Amino acid sequence: MNAVSDVDRERAVELVQQAYADGRLDPAELERRLERALTATSAHELEPVVADLPDEVVLITTTGGRVTRAGDWQVPRRLRIESEYGGVRLDLSRAHVPYTRIDVELRLGYGSATIILPAGASADTDGVRTAWGRVTCKAAGRPRPGELHVKVTGQMPYGRLTIRAARG
Structure with a gap:
């Protein structure tokens, strides 16, 4: 289990407060979620x-x-990468991933992508x-309790996607 850092906890509190400010949560739900966020240990x-609150999509674009x-590196909950000709390499094996599920959207015209997973992760x-x-995809396809699961979506008309576990 990954311990919760102060940064992760603060980000959760910000999302809950923003949902309340946007009118998506009532006062009782705000209080309940803030208490859970502030006392979470993993x-x-x-x-x-x-999980059900909209969070920012980190967008990376290149031609x-x-x-x-x-x-x-800090892995966001949702990541979208857009490139017409460039390649993508995401190595999650030593990254800080504060979630048990992340979403990666790839929009690559001619580029290829490689995603390297930590041990025990699925995709x-x-x-x-x-x-x-x-x-x-050389990784397990079903999520495992408490382990990272990566959901990859997108369009790659002419590119290749390879997902594998870290070596060694």
Whole structure:
């Protein structure tokens, strides 16, 4: 289980407060969710507090450049990458992932993508559409309790998507 950092807890509190300000939560629900967010000790406990609330999609765009994220980076709950010709490499094996599920949307014209998962993680690629491309997923397809699950969607007419576990 991933311990909850102060940053993760603060982000959850912000999402709950914003939902209240937007009129999506009544005062009683606000109080209940804030209490759960502030007392959560693991990502597994924190995730349900904000799971049904809209959160920001982190958007990365490039025309022909390569998008690479590796090492100790903060993985957002929702990530969309758009590129006409560039490639994508997302290495989640040493990243900080405060969620048990993340959504990755790929919109790649001619580029290919590789997603490297930490041990025990699973992935669902059923939402990826290709024309002349290929999707290869060497990870489990069903979510495992308490483990990271990556849902990948998008369009890759001519690109390839490879999902695999980290080596070594």
